[in-house]
Amino acid sequence: MPGPLAGVKVVELTGIGPGPFTAMLLSDMGAEVIKVDRAQWAGLPQAPGGVEVLDRGRRSVAVDLKQPAGVESVLRLVEGADALIEGYRPGVAERLGVGPDVCLARNPRLVYGRMTGWGQDGPLANAAGHDINYISVGGALAHIGRAGGKPTPPINLVGDFGGGGMLCAFGVVCGLLEARTSGRGQVVDAAMIDGTATLMAMIWGVRASGGWHEELGTNFLDTGRANYEVYETSDGKYVSIGSLEPQFYAELLERLGLADEDLPHPADVTGVDRLRARFTEVFRTKTRDEWCAELEGTDVCFAPVLPMSEVATHPHIRARNTIVEYEGVLQPAPAPRFSRTPGEIQRGRSKPGEHTDEILAEFGFAPDEITTLRAAGAVA
16 A cells, blocks of 8 residues: 555755655655756766665656756646745745745645744844754753763754654645645745754643753753663663653662662652662673663663664564665664555665656656756756
C-alpha cells in the first residue's frame, strides 16, 4: 500500500539541513517531492551541502531562478503541486519571483511552507544564525548541561530538526488537511525558535509549578539526580538509568545490591553527590554488556549508551528495523509507522537535474519547450 501522503505533490526549493529533513519526512510518507536544484549544479554527483540520507526520496529538476524562464518553469510546477517548501532568509523567495503571493496567485490551494531560524518577522528575522543560536534564545540551551559547567549544545537536534524540520512537516500536513475543507492554501511560518519553545512546553509547565530551577544540573531531568544519569562501566563504555519513579528506583537498588544500604533519597539535594558516587562505584565493577545482561528489559529503566556504529545491531533496533540499509547506506527507516499505509524510502539521493526532462513533461511541458528552456540555460 502507498504511504498516507500518497498523491500529494510537493515542490522543494533546495536548501540545507532542516529543509531537506522536512522534504525527507514528507517523501517517506508517500508524497511525491520534486527537488528544485540550481541549474549550475546539473551533472554534479550531489548538490553542494547535500547530505546522503537527508536527500533521499526525491527526484531533481535543475532550474536557473535568475532567468525569467526558469522562474516561470517553477511556477508551472507550483500550479500542479499541493505544497511548496523553502528555507531561504525572509524576502529571498520574493526577490527570486517565487514568493508566497505569486505562488498562491497561480495556485490558490497551495500550502507554502517557509523554514527559517528566527521566523519571517521580528527584530532578528534577517540575521544569520544556526541551531545553537536559536535554542539559546528559545530557552533550551541554558538548561542542557551539568552542574558547575557551561551549557552543552545537543548537536543540532533541537533547533534544526525537532523544532525546525519536524515542525515544518507538521505545519505543511496541517495546511494540506485544512485546504481539503476550505479549498484555500496558506503560508506556514515554521521558525526554529518557535519550535524550540514548543519542545520546551513540559519544562515551562514544571517551572510554573515551582519544580524547575535555572541552575544547571539541579533538576530531575538534567542530571541533578543520581537516578537519572549516565555511568561509566569497567570497560570504559556507558549505561544510562532513568529510575525516577519510586517502584523503578526500588528495583534499581535491589538489582544493584544496595537495597539494605543507608543511602540518601534521590530528591535530597544535599546527598546527591554521595549517591552518585556510590552508583559510580557500583557500575564500574562490570562491563557494559554484563550490565545489559542483568538490567536491560527490567523496570529499572536502563539502557546501554550506544554510539552510531553499534545502534543497528542492537536486538531491539534490529527487531523493529529502525535502522535499515538502503543502497549501501545505513539510515533511519521512515517513522512513524502506519498499520495500513506504511511509509517507505522511495529512492536514494538524486543528482541535481537528473530528472529534469521527465518532471517537466509530467507537468505539461511540450518537448520543444524543454529544448528551448535548455538551450537558454533556464533548465539543465
